[in-house]
């Protein structure tokens with residue numbers, strides 16, 4: 390599943406299309422009218438969590454990659470269902486799988502940028518306040534909650550918990566406030582580290598627990614089990630990470 394740092398890199402690669410006029414728009418999505426896009430000039434290409442936003446004259450296209458979304462730039466040989474293909478006088482790009490919609494409202498009315506862990510408007514205090522309303526929940530379930538930590542994925546959840554020595558089965562209420570703050574900070578820091586590694590193509594070497602066999606500190610086996618209400622796989626070291634319950 391693509392996570393926010395990877396989507397930020399895609400959006401960076403799409404920037405040359407800003408200011409370009411759309412010559413042809415195609416889709417295999419029956420509920421999406423592509424003709425509306427033809428003749429429009431792209432004003433801005435933005436990211437919100439795991440979504441790509443293409444801002445046009447007075448509306449926006451919202452593409453959510455979900456689990457299997459793929460973006461192809463200047464190549465269109467992908468087998469998945471085409472959600473949107475845009476052609477310009479110079480180049481083209483296509484979105485496969487995921488979901489696509491139009492947004493007619495101003496973006497600030499639709500998106501709360503303060504919930505995006507990688508947005509300059511990210512508000513850690515707000516996240517701390519939201520956590521306080523879910524004291525009975527597991528911290529791993531809360532970290533993946535996109536209304537609180539928008540853009541954080543499985544890697545971010547597990548690596549942030551490893552960095553803060555907190556077991557994924559810990560309950561929010563049992564975590565001291567300072568520990569919660571530390572987890573929030575590491576979730577954000579990890580996202581930026583991940584972006585940096587991904588840019589250099591070395592991300593895989595830098596994970597400590599995600600899909601890893603042994604703990605980098607102890608050399609003991611990393612546990613990979615489903616934890617929490619969503620049956621999401623967690624990755625942790627029993628020696629490093631304490632259960633707060």
Ligand SMILES: [Zn+2]
Nearest residue numbers: 604607626629
């Ligand atoms: Zn360990």
